Amino acid sequence: MIDRPLYLKRLNAWKDKFDTVKVITGIRRCGKSKLLECFADKLRADGVNPKNIIQINFEDMKYDNMDAQTLNQMLEKQIANNSGQNTYIFLDEIQKVEAWEKVVASLRLKPNTDIYLTGSNAYMLSSELATFLSGRYVEIKMYPLSFKEFLTFYAFPDNLSIERKFSQYMNFGGMPSVLTDTDFDEKSILETLDGIYNTVLVKDALTHLGGKDVRTVQKIIRFLADNIANKSSTNSITNTLYNEKSIASKNNALVEEYLTALEKSFIFYSAQRYDIKGKELLRSLEKYYMVDMGLRYFILGRISDTGRILENIVYFELLRRGYRVYIGKIGDKEVDFIALKGEEKIYYQVSEFMTNEDTRKREIEALRDIGDSYPKVILTTDILQTGTTEDGIKIVNLIDWLLEDN
Numbered sequence: 559m560i561d562r563p564l565y566l567k568r569l570n571a572w573k574d575k576f577d578t579v580k581v582i583t584g585i586r587r588c589g590k591s592k593l594l595e596c597f598a599d600k601l602r603a604d605g606v607n608p609k610n611i612i613q614i615n616f617e618d619m620k621y622d623n624m625d626a627q628t629l630n631q632m633l634e635k636q637i638a639n640n641s642g643q644n645t646y647i648f649l650d651e652i653q654k655v656e657a658w659e660k661v662v663a664s665l666r667l668k669p670n671t672d673i674y675l676t677g678s679n680a681y682m683l684s685s686e687l688a689t690f691l692s693g694r695y696v697e698i699k700m701y702p703l704s705f706k707e708f709l710t711f712y713a714f715p716d717n718l719s720i721e722r723k724f725s726q727y728m729n730f731g732g733m734p735s736v737l738t739d740t741d742f743d744e745k746s747i748l749e750t751l752d753g754i755y756n757t758v759l760v761k762d763a764l765t766h767l768g769g770k771d772v773r774t775v776q777k778i779i780r781f782l783a784d785n786i787a788n789k790s791s792t793n794s795i796t797n798t799l800y801n802e803k804s805i806a807s808k809n810n811a812l813v814e815e816y817l818t819a820l821e822k823s824f825i826f827y828s829a830q831r832y833d834i835k836g837k838e839l840l841r842s843l844e845k846y847y848m849v850d851m852g853l854r855y856f857i858l859g860r861i862s863d864t865g866r867i868l869e870n871i872v873y874f875e876l877l878r879r880g881y882r883v884y885i886g887k888i889g890d891k892e893v894d895f896i897a898l899k900g901e902e903k904i905y906y907q908v909s910e911f912m913t914n915e916d917t918r919k920r921e922i923e924a925l926r927d928i929g930d931s932y933p934k935v936i937l938t939t940d941i942l943q944t945g946t947t948e949d950g951i952k953i954v955n956l957i958d959w960l961l962e963d964n
Contacts, residue, residue, distance in 0.1 A: 560711055560738075561596040562589060564878065568698050569597050569674070574644065577694055579666055581683065582676045584700035585824035585849050586762060587754045589734045590676040591615060593700065594648045597674070601646055610640050615650040626657040630664060637668055644670045653682040663690035679762045680822040702850045703732030704878055705871070705960040711737040721939075724957055728867055731852025751856035762823035767815065777804040778816050782826055782846050783854045787866040787873075789831075789843040789885075792817065824849055829873065832884040832896055834928055845885055847873045868956060869894055869908045872937055876906075879964050891924040903932040912936070912943035912953065925951050935959075 565582075572580050582590050598611050612633065614621065637645050647665065652658045652675045665671055677683075683697060703711060708727050711734060730736055730747050733754055740746035759779075764772060781799060796813045799805045805813070820826045827847050831840040847870045848854050855861060876883045876897045886893030886905060895906040905928060907921045925934040926949065937956040938944070944953050 560734075562593055562700075562707065564704075564707075565593050565698065565700055566597060566600065569593070570600075572696060572698075574672055576670060576672055577666070579662055579691055579695040580672075580674045580698060581695050582674065582698045582700055583680065583683065583824070584678070585702070586678040586758045587733055587735060588700055588702045588824075588849075590678075590700055591617075591650050592734070594650060594674060594676060598646070598648060606646065607643070610643055611646045611648070612636055613648045613650075616654040617651050621654070624655055626655055626661050629655055629658070630661045633661070633665060634668075637665075637671060640670075642670060644672060646672045646674070648674045650676045651678060653677045653679070659690040666691065666694060678758075679766070679824065681766060699877070701732075701874055701878055702852075703734060703737070704875060705732075705957070708732050708737070712742065720957060724960075728851055728864070728871070729855055729861055731850040731855070733850055733852055736852055747852070748856055751852050755853055755856060758823055758825060763819045763825065766822065767819050770816070774805060775816060775820075777802075778813070779820065779825065780857055782817075782820070783848055783857045785846065786848050786854070787845055787869040789845055791842050791844070825853075827873075827877075829883055829885050829895075831887050834886050834888045834893065834896070839884070840887065849874070865908070865910045868910055868937075868939065871960070872906065872908050872956070875960060886924075886928075888924055888927045891920075891927060893924050893928070905932060905934045907936045908956070909936060909938045910940070912938050912940045918943070922947060922951060 569580065572578060582593065584590055594613070598613055601611055602608055616624070633647060645668075649658075649662075652662070655661070662673060662675065665673055675682075705724060705727050709723060714723055726742070730742075733751070735754070736747050736750050740750055759772070759775065763775060764770065767775065777799065778795075781795065781804070792810050792814050795817070796805070796808055796810050799813065800808045817826075821828060825848065827849065828844045829847065830844050831842075832838070833840055851867060851870065861867065873883060873895065876895060879899075881897035881899045884896045884898070886896045893905050894908045897904045897906060905925055907925060909917060909921050912918050912921070921936050925936070928934065934951045936951065936953045937959055938953060939956050941955050944955050946952050
C-alpha cells in the first residue's frame with residue numbers, strides 16, 4: 559500500500575484531539591479509504607493495541623441496513639470494552655447511515671475517543687452536521703494525486719523523461735487506481751475512469767438531484783469539462799446549453815441546481831474573481847476547474863488545450879498546498895490566481911510558452927500593474943525563459959514548481 563504523506567501528516571497533527579472530529583472529504587476513489595487504512599497501520603506501528611482501532615467501511619454490503627441506533631450501540635460497546643484507553647474510530651462513507659450525525663455527536667462526548675470520518679460529497683458537511691457538532695470538526699480536503707505523488711505511484715521506465723511523465727499526467731490524471739490497476743494500458747485506464755465517472759455520477763451527483771434527467775447532467779458535465787479555466791456564469795452556461803438544445807428551457811435555477819450538485823460531488827470546483835484594485839469579490843464570471851484531467855480525457859476524448867489544462871493543474875496544486883484561491887482582475891487585465899494562506903499572498907500567472915513577445919508582455923504587465931510588494935510568479939513549461947525580471951517577477955519552470963517540497 560502506497561501512503562499519501564501530505565495527508566497522513568495532517569491527520570497526525572489532529573491525532574488525540576478528542577474534542578474535534580476529523581472529516582476527510584474528496585471525490586470518490588481519490589484515496590480516502592486507503593488513507594484511513596494507512597493511518598490505522600501507522601497507529602498499530604506506533605504501539606496502539608489493534609482492538610482499540612475500530613474500522614467500518616459503509617460501502618461494504620453487510621452494513622447496508624445499519625441504522626443509527628444499532629451503530630451507536632455497537633460502537634459504545636466496543637468503547638466500553640477498552641476500559642478508558644484511547645479508542646480510534648474510522649467511519650468510511652458514513653453518510654450512507656441515516657441520522658449518522660447524531661451518532662458522531664454522541665460519540666464525541668465519550669472520553670479518549672478519536673473519531674475520523676470520510677465522505678464523497680459535501681452534503682455531509684451540511685448545516686445539520688455543524689449544528690450537531692457545534693463547530694467541533696475539522697475538514698481535511700483530499701484530492702487526486704499531485705504530479706509529485708503521481709511519480710511515486712508507478713515504476714516508470716528509467717529512460718522516460720520528466721517531460722514525458724508530465725505529459726502522461728496531463729492525459730490520464732491522478733486517480734490512484736489508474737496507476738495501481740492498469741499498468742498504464744490506455745484501454746484499461748479508460749475502463750477504470752469509466753467506472754469512476756459513472757459511480758460518482760450516480761452515487762454522488764444524481765442521488766441529490768432526485769429524478770433529474772441523467773443525459774442533461776452529462777451534457778452539463780461535458781460542457782464544463784470543455785470549458786475549464788474559462789470565465790462563465792450560470793446565465794451564460796444556461797444560454798449556451800439552451801442554444802445547443804441540451805436543455806429544454808432557459809431555466810437558470812435548474813442549471814444552478816445541477817452546478818451545485820456537481821460541486822458538492824467534488825467533480826468541479828469554482829473560483830471566484832477578485833478585483834485587486836477595488837479589493838472586493840466579484841459576483842459574476844467565475845471559473846470552473848475539473849478535479850482530475852484523466853476524467854476530462856475520458857469525457858472529451860482529446861487533449862488539445864494545453865494552456866488551460868496547465869492552469870487547471872496549478873489551481874489544484876495550490877489547493878493541496880492549503881491556499882484559498884481566487885481569480886484576479888486588475889483593470890482590463892487578468893491574473894490567473896491569487897493564492898492566500900494566513901498573511902501570505904502570492905500572485906500567479908500560468909503560461910505554456912513565454913518565447914512569444916506578445917505573450918510575455920501580457921503576462922508580465924498584468925503582474926506589474928498590481929503595484930504591491932507581494933511575490934509575483936509566472937509558471938511556464940518554457941524552460942529557456944526562466945529567471946527573474948528586473949522588477950522581481952519570478953519566471954519559474956512549472957514542472958520544477960510542482961516538485962517542490964511543501
